[in-house]
Amino acid sequence: MASGSAALVIRFSSLGDVLLAAHVPGFLRRADPSRRVLFATKERYADLLRGHPHIHRFYSLEDRSGDPAAPAPMGIRGGLADLIWALRREAIGEIHDLHQNLRSARLVRALDVARRVTPPKYALRRRLRVYARWLGPPAVPPLLRTYRAMCGLDPEGASGPWLRETLTRAEIERGAERVGDGLLGTGFALLGVGARWETKRWPADRFAALAEEIRDRFGLGALFAAPQGDPAAGALRSILPAARRDALLVAPFREVMAVAAHAQAIVSNDSAVLHLGPALDVPSVGIFGSTVPEFGFARQSPRDDAVGVPMWCRPCGVHGRARCPLGHHACMRRLEPRLVVEALGRVLARGEPRNVATGSHA
Ligand code: SF4
Numbered sequence: 001m002a003s004g005s006a007a008l009v010i011r012f013s014s015l016g017d018v019l020l021a022a023h024v025p026g027f028l029r030r031a032d033p034s035r036r037v038l039f040a041t042k043e044r045y046a047d048l049l050r051g052h053p054h055i056h057r058f059y060s061l062e063d064r065s066g067d068p069a070a071p072a073p074m075g076i077r078g079g080l081a082d083l084i085w086a087l088r089r090e091a092i093g094e095i096h097d098l099h100q101n102l103r104s105a106r107l108v109r110a111l112d113v114a115r116r117v118t119p120p121k122y123a124l125r126r127r128l129r130v131y132a133r134w135l136g137p138p139a140v141p142p143l144l145r146t147y148r149a150m151c152g153l154d155p156e157g158a159s160g161p162w163l164r165e166t167l168t169r170a171e172i173e174r175g176a177e178r179v180g181d182g183l184l185g186t187g188f189a190l191l192g193v194g195a196r197w198e199t200k201r202w203p204a205d206r207f208a209a210l211a212e213e214i215r216d217r218f219g220l221g222a223l224f225a226a227p228q229g230d231p232a233a234g235a236l237r238s239i240l241p242a243a244r245r246d247a248l249l250v251a252p253f254r255e256v257m258a259v260a261a262h263a264q265a266i267v268s269n270d271s272a273v274l275h276l277g278p279a280l281d282v283p284s285v286g287i288f289g290s291t292v293p294e295f296g297f298a299r300q301s302p303r304d305d306a307v308g309v310p311m312w313c314r315p316c317g318v319h320g321r322a323r324c325p326l327g328h329h330a331c332m333r334r335l336e337p338r339l340v341v342e343a344l345g346r347v348l349a350r351g352e353p354r355n356v357a358t359g360s361h362a
Pocket of ligand 1: 199289291311313314315316317323324325326328329330331332
């Protein structure tokens with residue numbers, strides 16, 4: 001790429017995918033530190049990535065989700081036509097289209113840049129795993145492996161905890177306050193109990209039992225993180241004793257990220273919280289029901305692991321479903337906390353638990 005020209009990375013949505021795509025600017029800069037990196041995403045995600053150490057400018061697709069009182073990420077916000085107009089004024093030498101949908105294709109076409117990179121999305125391979133698994137389609141490699149190869153790096157290399165440098169020191173400190181001195185002293189696991197699709201949610205009583213087992217086995221506390229409005233939050237609130245309800249964290253995602261920065265481990269359904277592990281270099285365990293780790297969204301680093309119960313009906317969908325088509329949701333109900341604890345023991349044994357969170361800027 002010509003010196004001084006920029007690389008544009010496109011990933012408009014969704015949250016988990018954007019968190020994984022946010023590794024790419026660091027990969028690109030590792031391959032060529034002189035690169036400027038631009039990042040096109042929806043407004044709500046640009047706000048989440050505000051302060052990212054490797055993104056020089058955001059191009060935010062308006063979705064009217066922004067908090068007018070919040071500091072805006074540095075960059076341009078507007079409709080697709082506005083972004084195209086502004087991006088034409090950047091000296092863009094290469095485009096990495098991670099989204100590859102109609103809108104990103106329109107953006108790529110309009111910019112007419114010679115070097116266009118489209119990493120494999122493996123959509124067909126995932127569908128074959130659901131609908132024609134007797135053909136034996138190979139597992140999709142972890143997405144960060146694909147992204148490192150796309151950037152010309154060793155696919156097996158390290159990811160880099162970009163999120164630690166993205167959060168401000170004040171956010172990290174507020175995260176520590178929310179965790180509390182008790183859990184900061186013992187250490188804790190952040191449990192991601194929510195998920196957009198019901199078939200990807202492990203039952204709340206299993207998470208509550210898991211927290212007890214984690215305390216007994218590792219001496220660690222637990223905080224339960226659920227998105228605002230997720231049914232898992234209400235279910236947990238109804239079964240946790242009153243004295244334990246402050247362990248339930250229902251907060252904007254940026255606050256969840258600041259709390260996660262203090263965790264010794266992350267255990268999560270197949271949802272965005274799981275992807276905070278590699279972004280913070282915190283070991284993680286994914287809990288899989290109707291989806292499977294072989295879709296490429298698990299085990300992003302050697303410190304990560306994943307659990308699931310082998311069943312003839314798994315996986316029953318590429319993204320998860322609103323309800324189990326067989327009515328019993330046994331893929332999650334049969335998954336015992338003991339299996340998750342064993343996986344957590346393995347990932348904790350693979351490296352020193354991190355217990356110091358750092359914000360890189362004020
Ligand atoms: S039990 Fe089988 S069919 Fe039901 S949600 Fe799980 S994987 Fe899908």
